[in-house]
Amino acid sequence: MNPKLATIEPSLIRALNAKKRPTSIDLGLGEPTLMPQQRFIDAAARQTSELGMKYTLNAGDVELRALIAQRYAYPGMAEARNVCITNGSQEAMYVAMKTLLDPARDEVLVIEPAYPAYGKIAQLEGITVRSVGMPASTGFQYDADAIVAALTPATRLIVIGSPANPTGRVISRAAVKSLTAALLARGGEPVWVLDDELYRELTYVDDAGSIAASYPYTIAINGLSKSNALTGMRIGWTISPAPLCDQLTQVHAWVTTSASTFGQRVARAILSEPGAISEQAAWYRTQRAAVLEVLRGSGLTYVEPDGAFYVCVRLPHGTDSLAAALRLVDEYDVVTVPGRTFGNTLEGWLRLSWVAPIDAFREGLARIASAALV
């Protein structure tokens, strides 16, 4: 067996989900509850009847890649050759870390609270992971100075999710400016940034900075899972400078050959219709307003989400987040995700998703607020 497997902790999210009952209020979900736009599925099925289901190029359908590149229009990365289509954004992340880093010398810096896969992929590849925690005192805001202070001479990649899972935090324009200026000023081998934009379409604040728009050593990652309720379609992508994109494509070819042709047809139909990628964002905006109202009345301390569909709520002082989540599911029939899943800085908190109907969210939150957890 590959000895690296034994070094990786099993998923707490999965363990909690396994305790879910049919009656449970599920605030642990990491995927939309909306239905996907069926017209795009039907269009892809019709195309298949004409064109069959052959491989695309390893990097994906050229027209789809051009549509994606043009939509974001990142400087120096606005053409088809800058885009590689992957089997979901998970493979995009995997391939990016595997391609870019030399496990013998390079380190990755993860900014916590963070989606746990960032660190686990690095561990699987034998890459040294360092982390820097954004403090609860600022609601886990991205702090460029703290990030820069955590760099070591070996850091070759920083992973930033914005909007972030779990906090819903978005990196501000000022933080992007300050971070990219500091990185460019370092000299020597560049530090790359893996800019996880999977929740980008679900951004609710005006002051959202974009690393990919500002910094040339960026690999932006995105996909249709969250914006279009297509988690099961497995369509993600990388946007990067062309020479790196060629390397990413090679690794992607060895790992999975190519992404689903059917999924790419759905994606092309979505990207070809103006507004289709952001159509469902309206529902999330409405839901967020309702969620904030419930939160304000709950007496709980929480981080107002700038984006995504999660909210982090603070447990009573001294409460262990895993113990609390276990009691909540066992005794109160509410599924949540313990903060420690996302790093030490979120210990003492829970991540709740708010894609469930608002009445279920309200009831779940009431149970959390009144539960005897300490």
Added chain:
Amino acid sequence: MNPKLATIEPSLIRALNAKKRPTSIDLGLGEPTLMPQQRFIDAAARQTSELGMKYTLNAGDVELRALIAQRYAYPGMAEARNVCITNGSQEAMYVAMKTLLDPARDEVLVIEPAYPAYGKIAQLEGITVRSVGMPASTGFQYDADAIVAALTPATRLIVIGSPANPTGRVISRAAVKSLTAALLARGGEPVWVLDDELYRELTYVDDAGSIAASYPYTIAINGLSKSNALTGMRIGWTISPAPLCDQLTQVHAWVTTSASTFGQRVARAILSEPGAISEQAAWYRTQRAAVLEVLRGSGLTYVEPDGAFYVCVRLPHGTDSLAAALRLVDEYDVVTVPGRTFGNTLEGWLRLSWVAPIDAFREGLARIASAALV
């Protein structure tokens, strides 16, 4: 950059394909020219309108996994928990090698002529690759004694494709019996076999052995790409003992999360309809008969394929296979794949696929037979 990338040769198949013109006779194709069975695509699209497009479990839909396990009914591997659904058989191969082998000590043995990805995946993972060539004198037949003789104390995995790409060779019942007996007699840590069955539905001989049916330390790999003309669907799977399947599923989860829910719905519809997975085999049997007739009249030396949709033909003595393939595409407008792509033992040969219309195959073969290649 990951320094392993630089150690892997770029794909010759890709380089040849890039020279293809609209007028070219393409005998280089690695995928079916048939259309997929549209009824299964339509069924999956209808299901999506009811159920949306959520993630499946990491290992895939339980019902699909049960259908697959039951269809092959390998001893000790006949339940859903023995199956992990992957993004095509490429990811199945990737995850199997990555999970099973410790790059610091384990070696993989590749039996040539071999599909080049076997060795390239191992190189990407830093795993030592040894190869053993089956000789041209027997038409590259699988020889159990030669395979066993090539094992070293460090060999932990043997990769065998049957039917094989490129030769179309199937491992015989006698060879399976003799190989598995020798492996079981070794004692110590078991040697695993990666049994690549991707062309299994396209088998044309009665004497086809099955390693997975005979040997407990087997990971069988398959998918719907070739049997159902669904290369672009990216649905493959592993069948393995349950404890290993759990580990494979973990690695699969970190690499890609899960396979396409849409693709899994198509797969479940196919596996649920008796005969649907072997429906297209009839066309290949008819085509093979016509191909063999053309080959018999060609004056060329060839390996009669037991399975798959390729045939290897010998070049005039002393001909370099890459130089010949380049001249054939440049001067004779025929795309082929040079034998050296599949290992030294196939140098001096070409791989031709016979999924093109029979008249095109006949014309292509005539050009190869009459070309001035030396």
